Amino acid sequence: MRLPARLAAARTPTRPLRAVPVGVQGAFALALTAQLLWYGFAPTPSSERHALPPAPPVSLLRVSAFGEPAALARAGTLWLQYFDQQPGHSVPYRELDYGRLRAWLDRWLMLAPTSEYPLSLAVRLYGQVSDPSRQRIMLDFVHEAFLEDPGARWRWLAESTLLAKHRLEDLDLALRYARDLAEHTEGMDVPYWARDLQILLLEDMGEYEAARILIGGLLASGEIEDPREVRFLERRLEALSQGE
Template sequence: MRALAWPHPATWALLALMGVQLGVWNWGRTLSGQEEIVPAPPPPQVFTIMALGDAQYLFRVMALQLQNFGDSGGKVTPLAEYDYQRLGGWFRALDDLDPVSDYVAVTAAQYYGMTPKRADVVHVVAYLREHARKDPARNWRWLAHAVYLARHRMKDNALALEVAQELAALPVPDLPAWTKAMPAYALADLGEREAAVALLSAILATDARHLTPEEAKGMMKSIQKWQRQEQGGGK
């Protein structure tokens, strides 16, 4: 009878690494007596160990976990109960694993951005701004989404104006003309209708050829509405 061969040293090394990975996987869950909805994100060096040389695989696994925090085993957790400061840490950590993918940005903006707690949305807006700055030519659209969240979810017109101005000032060629118009709507929300009218009028005068007929018509309607409001004519 042939004797069983002793496992190759590489096999032992692989098993050891798998053991380390499993241990790290449960790292955040053992920090407290009970499982948290959003565990603290591991430090970068821990992510490196967990990846076992395959950062893309780890990114996909952890991005799926990010999407399902609090919603496993038949449990559904309201977004208002999530720790958004920790979520922001996860957004950034996963961006470091894959700085090109928009998966995390989509999850942050279109899922976690729907929380009813306005104070939590600020963490999503901050992340989207950082994500856009890493590659403005590819990611400028996330600034537009950040404007939407600040203006309509947070009702923070000052922040919406700040982000809109950041978008309009991007040194990216061939940005749609409507991106230059976004500060006007935030200005109008702040009561600065005269400045809003001036901005849209300037865009129509200089960039009309880059606007669709619908966009140009919409800007004209906004100008007329703001002018009526300035004259005390209501809406």
């Protein structure tokens, strides 16, 4: 049966293989052979764990950023966050070199000082590992970062204070953080619960007299204008007096 002329014209003509130039056939054969050899002799993906490399100088990272340090910091922080996910392995955080980890977090924070991502990772991810020495490294990193910019980073030191109290059970360290938090944020727009953490810690440590003196000094200074904070301090002072 013959096809209609319109359909016959639309058919794509098929040429025999011998019509293809010899050079084209040879190039195709070489490309196919090279591809087969590549897959046949290529090394299998390594399943060996890789250690976290040392952090380079921040000056080198700035040069590598090509004028976009914040963008490099975001990409670098993501790379660091997922470094534990390696081909064939999931590396536990407690097996990472926390000295190098801290250095990387510090580099990314220096490139993007307004970013809170490195501080968040330090407190909420790496600081949660069940290893006190590694936790202390992360808390110390957050504490130093806070001292550089208390007004923007107070919340991370507040979380570090609670972490030191409840996870490390180190009330002395928690109190040191709480005192720095109160001292370095004086006059700033910081909620009173954060500034007054030291009062609760003094109570937990049984330092009731010190807590009363601190509260009395805060109330007498006249610097506290928030009525909610005043009521909180007055209730704490009354509770301490009744407890005695």
